[in-house]
Amino acid sequence: MQNRVLLVEDDDELRQLLARYLTTQGFSVREAANGRDGLSLALGQDCDIVVLDIMLPDINGLDVLRELRGKTHLPVILLTARGDETDRIVGLEVGADDYIPKPCNPRELVARLQAILRRVAWDQQADLDASRVYGDLRVEPDQRRIYQNEKPLELTATEYEVLQVLLAHAGSVVRKTDLMQWALGRRLEAYDRTLDMHVSNLRKKLGNDDPPRIETVRGLGYSYRVPTE
Incomplete structure (x- = not known):
């Protein structure tokens, strides 16, 4: 069964690039270009993990994360601006599971996704x-x-x-x-x-x-x- 990733990113070029790469790595990818659509898809339990950009055109990614944390334990990886430590710290305080700076290396993103999903799977399969x-x-x-x-x-x-x-x-x-x-x-x-x-x-x-x-x-x-x- 494919792991389902929700990719919330308003940069069309970056989102499509990451989506294509994740697909080649065996993920099932849903895309959202703004926070409202991303929040709706995430709350609809249509994914196993979320990759969420902080800078979105309608709702700030941190506000999306706050909404999610009030209703679900779905794992979330934040996409943050490189060198912006404040966003990373606030994101972790709000409840992000991990972060990766932009522009991100697709291979590193896959490694972070797989690490989190492995932990969840190991717990579910254990005695x-x-x-x-x-x-x-x-x-x-x-x-x-x-x-x-x-x-x-x-x-x-x-x-x-x-x-x-x-x-x-x-x-x-x-x-x-x-x-x-x-x-x-x-x-x-x-x-x-x-x-x-x-x-x-x-x-x-x-x-x-x-x-x-x-x-x-x-x-x-x-x-x-x-x-x-």
Whole structure:
């Protein structure tokens, strides 16, 4: 079965170029040239993952992402202007799973898409009978959901992956290089703050405990501390 990609990009030449390349790589591609059409297609569950440009003619891509995050956990990769770190940071704070700067290399886009889709597929195909409990958190892999005090946390696909990796190694340090590979499916590069932003988002959603339950181990990585009663 082909993975379905929704490509939301107002630059006709770039959108058509990416669509043709993704098709040759085995993806089923739907296209939208503006935010409203893209939002409608995404909410219609007509895709498995969204590639979303930030600069759109009608609705800003970040606003489209906000709308999506209020209604779906569909994975989203943002297309951002090269060198515009602000858009990348805001996009990750809003709930993007990853980003790629424009003009983007089609091969890199495919690699990012495949990494996210692999993570989703692995979880769905694994033996998912038993839930796992870590203090006030309960992981239900078959649902790809994590509950805090029996209330579901509203996590993006990537936030779920980051948190479940940290929980699986609770009490131990997970190196940033390993966490990046295991949760995002790619290597950690210099000056890449993607992982840091996902962890920051998770801390906010978990309640900003003091001390934080996701602790930064300077120079190494992160460690999840299971809260005690």
